[in-house]
Amino acid sequence: MDAGQMNDQGTAGIPEPKTQDDPTGRAWTWEEDGMTVLRTNARTGPGCHDNCGVLLYVKDGVLEKIEGDPENPFNQGRLCPRCLAVKEMLYHKDRLKYPQKRAKEDRGKNTFERISWEEAYDIIEREMRAVIDQYGEEAIWVTQGTGRDINGYGPLMAQYFGTPNYGTGFLSGIACYGPRIFSTALKSGGLFVCDYSQFFPERYDDPRWEASEYILIWGNNPVVANSDGMLGHWIVESMKRGSKLIVMDPTLTWLAGKADVWLQVRPGTDAALALALCDQIIKDDLYDHEFVDCWCYGFAEFAEHVKQYPVSLAAETCGVPEDLIVEAARKIGAAKSCCLQWGVAMDHTSEGFITGMACFDLMALTGNFENPGGMLLSEPCFGMAVTSSPRGDQWEACTPPIPHPERKNHGGYKPLEAMNGISPDALLDSMETGEPYKIRAMWMQTNNPITCMGAAPQRILPALQGMDFNVVVDLFLTPTALACADVLLPAACFAERIGITGHQPYALGAIAQAIEPVGECKSDQRIIYEMGSRFVTDEYKLWDDEHSFYDYLLRKTGFTYDSLKERVWAYPEFEYYKYKTGKLRPDGTPGFATSTGRYNFYCPEMARFGFSPFATYEEPPESPVSAPDLAKDYPLVLTTGARTWGFFHSEHRQSPSMRRIHPDPQFLVHPETAAANGIADGDWCVIENHLGSAKMRAHTTLRIRKDTVSADHAWWFPERDPGDGTLFGVMESNINQLIPMRPGKSGLGASYKSQLCRISKVEE
Ligand SMILES: Nc1nc2c(c(=O)[nH]1)N[C@H]1C(S)=C(S)[C@@H](COP(=O)(O)OP(=O)(O)OC[C@H]3O[C@@H](n4cnc5c(=O)[nH]c(N)nc54)[C@H](O)[C@@H]3O)O[C@H]1N2
Ligand SMILES: Nc1nc2c(c(=O)[nH]1)N[C@H]1C(S)=C(S)[C@@H](COP(=O)(O)OP(=O)(O)OC[C@H]3O[C@@H](n4cnc5c(=O)[nH]c(N)nc54)[C@H](O)[C@@H]3O)O[C@H]1N2
Ligand code: SF4
Ligand SMILES: [Mo]
Secondary structure, three states: OOHHHHHHHHHOOOOOOOEOOOOOOOOOEEEEOOEEEEEEEOOOOOOOOOOOEEEEEEEOOEEEEEEEOOOOOOOOOOOOHHHHOHHHHHOOOOOOOOOEEOOHHHOOOOOOEEOOHHHHHHHHHHHHHHHHHHHOHHHEEEEEOOOOHHHHOHHHHHHHHOOOOEEEOOOHHHOOOHHHHHHHHHHHOOOEEEOOOOOOOOHHHOOOOOOOOEEEEEOOOHHHHOOOOOOOHHHHHHHHOOOEEEEEOOEOOOOHHHOOEEEOOOOOOHHHHHHHHHHHHHHOOOOOHHHHHHHEEOHHHHHHHHHHOOHHHHHHHHOOOHHHHHHHHHHHHHOOOEEEEEOHHHOOOOOHHHHHHHHHHHHHHOOOEOOOOOEEEOOOHHHOOOOOOOOOOOOOOOOOOOOOHHHOOOOOOHHHHHOOOOOHHHHHHHHHHOOOOOOOEEEEEOOOHHHHHOOOHHHHHHHHHOOOEEEEEEOOOOHHHHHHOOEEEEEOOOOOOOEEOOOOOOOEEEEOOOOOOOOOOEOHHHHHHHHHHHHOOHHHOOOOOHHHHHHHHOOOOOOOHHHHHHHOEEOEOOOOOOOOOOOOOOOOOOOOOOOOOOEEOOOHHHHHHOOOOOOOOOOOOOOOOOOHHHHHHOOEEEEEOOOOOOOOOOOOOOOHHHHHHOOOOEEEEOHHHHHHOOOOOOOEEEEEOOOOEEEEEEEEOOOEOOOEEEEOOOOOOOOOOHHHOOOOOOOOOOHHHHOOOOOOOOOOOOOOOOEEEEEEEOOO
């Protein structure tokens, strides 16, 4: 089928989409100073979740420079250092440029050999078919890393292979959004995000919008991370228009320094704090009676339940002054509007699934749903379902049905089964034990689990090296690829390929191709459908080029790839208070899209899973409180992976300017704690516990709690010789060796931000 045909089919009978923005006069390309300029959207790799508006300047087929697009409502001209330095990654000498193969017995050695794409596909087809024939489709695990551009497309690759085992690669407890997405679905029927006016193309000037009175920045550092479809700048802009901050963080972040109240919590104790805030607000009768009476389920019992969590208990548990918690509760309770800007720290504790519920209860109690400055539903816009978690029928009928969906390994965790998720923890167990069946082959795309995504890399490395067959698709030769890839495929970067945005619910946009890919790189999407076409019959070969691929995806939106590329962005219509007008529920009746039709303080599904129907607090499994014996040897609380300006997880270690900002692995430690351990600022130290150790430099700072160490994650040293046998030094400064693959009781949540450790100086 050619692209033209698909265009016609794709949009036939679909009405022009209704948009809020007027694209008249919005040029998408022009000539300037002898260069061609393309107005488009980023969606990296090299990595980020976001879709900032960019201007790409191209001369003679080379990307000369990149600027923020001042007209794009999303970022209004701003770019962060990683996008400004994109050329350093794009044109890096170490970019993978050709498909390569390596003999299985050489795993770990730098003996890759260049091959053609055809040969690569032939080998993969042969090896994957052998696994399928002998062990079944489910013996293949298709993994992704975090939500980069490729995010929504990976499930298609799994479908082509016929395996139900698709998901994040070795991310313990799917602890990035998994816990929050599912807990908020059970509580409120969807994921709701803070209102910073981002749903309006006119942004802060739209008369419908009001800045939140209080923004709760909870376990999140948005000015650095710009995480998950928002930009930290939006908070600053909201503050200029009156918003005030309450920050929950063990570290004094830049925003915490500007907060009315900063609660410097002990890592892993956030649920205790959330429940105490709820209790105090009810005691002070500051809750939203109308919202609670009309739109919530189980409030009276909840009010009784939270009496177990008085502020005094939270003060002791979290290690923050009681009067500050009371002050925060009164400010939240009395505020006209308040929103929850929460971060991955909520998921990164063992019972992170419940932490998310407790924080959402606070929002419901104060009626902060669908109001200006409150929490707004975050659904893919124009029904475009290729987002972080593809839903609906996007890939239906694109491949034959998966033969054994029931063989998905959810580890027996009922919540994971209910959310149709894999258990990365159980999958690693199964690689080691063969129970309930062994994974034999891996397809890892945008995933570097030995360096970053996986906890316990000392278990993942031998497990991957023991597989029958591994494919890695990446931009660079990573420690994971060096350790285990049998076939290594080079992916194209942003600017080298077309695409569509989609992580954000506010706007849909296109990613335009500015330059030809380096070497023989191909886009991830193309790799998926070209590879996949080897596994299906002709009726499923729906695309023969990328245009027709994206036109197919856009088939229900009324846009084609080209029409979207030319208007660059499109904002759907928007309204507040959708629960009042029936726009949250599929049946069109007022209320929330939950089992009770209301916001669930009492959560019937949790009762069915065998858990408390109300949010509760539980200590992390290894904390000074829950494991006092262990704490004798490892007295400090360890939180890890706080995001840094220049790196996106394990990426950018090759980028000279990003590396200059942050040359070595480091951990934050209070000067008194450092001194008590004989450590001075800048010393190389060992951070260790009963599971493992990592070497990093001490950065002493008054900004962190005295009982806590905050260590970098995802370090490797791409400047090393790949042939030196150390896998780019990946085990030297790898903090994940101190973290177990151990989810919470629901199968969700992990321990990335709440372990124990001790520190000592490395004697030179
Ligand atoms: N530059 C950059 N940006 C990124 C990424 C990156 O690697 N680099 N990664 C992306 C990804 S995948 C994600 S998930 C997001 C995450 O981005 P964020 O949600 O901002 O997550 P972190 O930076 O890990 O942690 C945020 C804050 O939580 C604090 N914290 C640590 N432990 C706890 C705790 O137990 N409780 C509380 N309340 N606070 C705690 C830390 O001190 C830190 O200030 O960032 C995305 N954006
Ligand atoms: N200790 C600790 N560990 C953590 C965390 C923490 O806070 N602390 N955070 C966790 C979280 S929230 C997450 S989401 C994970 C993230 O884990 P991952 O997303 O697996 O991150 P990376 O290890 O950087 O691996 C991503 C790989 O994708 C490649 N890549 C980038 N862009 C592209 C592209 O367009 N195409 C292809 N094919 N490849 C590309 C990069 O080169 C890199 O090798 O890490 C988790 N690990
Ligand atoms: S948040 Fe930063 S790295 Fe991400 S797209 Fe925007 S400018 Fe680029
Ligand atoms: Mo993440």
